[in-house]
Amino acid sequence: MIHELDKLIELQRADSNLRRLKDLIDTADERRAAIEQKFEEHAFSIREVQNRHSDLKATRATLEKDIAQHKTMLERAERNLKHAQNQREYESAMRETEILQKQIGTYETETVEAMDAIETVEKELEERADEINSLDGERAAAMAEFDKELAEAKAEFAAQTAARKTTFDLLPANLAAVYDRLVQRSRDGVAVAEVVNESCSACYMRLRPQVFMNVRKGAEIVTCESCSRILFVPVGESQAA
Numbered sequence: 001m002i003h004e005l006d007k008l009i010e011l012q013r014a015d016s017n018l019r020r021l022k023d024l025i026d027t028a029d030e031r032r033a034a035i036e037q038k039f040e041e042h043a044f045s046i047r048e049v050q051n052r053h054s055d056l057k058a059t060r061a062t063l064e065k066d067i068a069q070h071k072t073m074l075e076r077a078e079r080n081l082k083h084a085q086n087q088r089e090y091e092s093a094m095r096e097t098e099i100l101q102k103q104i105g106t107y108e109t110e111t112v113e114a115m116d117a118i119e120t121v122e123k124e125l126e127e128r129a130d131e132i133n134s135l136d137g138e139r140a141a142a143m144a145e146f147d148k149e150l151a152e153a154k155a156e157f158a159a160q161t162a163a164r165k166t167t168f169d170l171l172p173a174n175l176a177a178v179y180d181r182l183v184q185r186s187r188d189g190v191a192v193a194e195v196v197n198e199s200c201s202a203c204y205m206r207l208r209p210q211v212f213m214n215v216r217k218g219a220e221i222v223t224c225e226s227c228s229r230i231l232f233v234p235v236g237e238s239q240a241a
């Protein structure tokens with residue numbers, strides 16, 4: 001295989017790798033946000049149960065306070081009832097007693113309901129205890145792993161960019177220009193395409209036997225008759241090897 005073709009293949013590999021790395025780096029923010037979002041949704045579902053738990057406990061505390069307060073009022077109403085001086089006072093105290101007893105009854109029913117609900121929520125929290133305890137750790141580990149991969153991609157991108165420049169500078173000016181033009185023209189950034197099953201792997205056009213033979217020889221730069229990309233057969237499959 002001629003030396004220039006070798007360099008072109010090397011350049012293409014470097015550029016494809018740089019393209020992949022650039023994509024990783026460019027999409028880092030949204031990929032990071034997606035991971036955070038996933039953990040946030042999970043944390044939210046846990047917080048929702050925890051909030052329900054504290055709301056229920058607050059409700060129960062309020063009910064207990066209300067019951068205590070109404071019992072005090074009931075004691076006073078019962079004293080009034082006992083010391084009523086006339087029919088009017090008696091009826092008034094009686095009515096107040098009845099209202100207070102009814103209200104206390106309602107509060108007590110609500111307290112039982114709240115306690116049942118608290119029990120259910122506490123059971124759920126107990127069942128999910130491991131999940132709750134490990135969530136923060138898992139989130140931190142996932143973010144650390146993501147940051148590590150991103151830092152590696154950035155470091156590789158910088159190193160590969162320098163290596164790519166060296167390879168590019170070694171190409172004859174005319175080939176470098178052809179390569180650049182092909183890269184800019186294609187959406188996938190591929191200027192040098194491997195021949196697979198006697199076809200161009202970039203545009204899938206089957207090569208004419210004569211063209212295929214020339215590519216296999218590797219003695220000159222051969223381009224695809226369909227997409228103009230520079231063609232090559234990997235070392236080991238070519239006649240030159």
Ligand SMILES: [Zn+2]
Binds near residue numbers: 202203204227
């Ligand atoms: Zn082609």
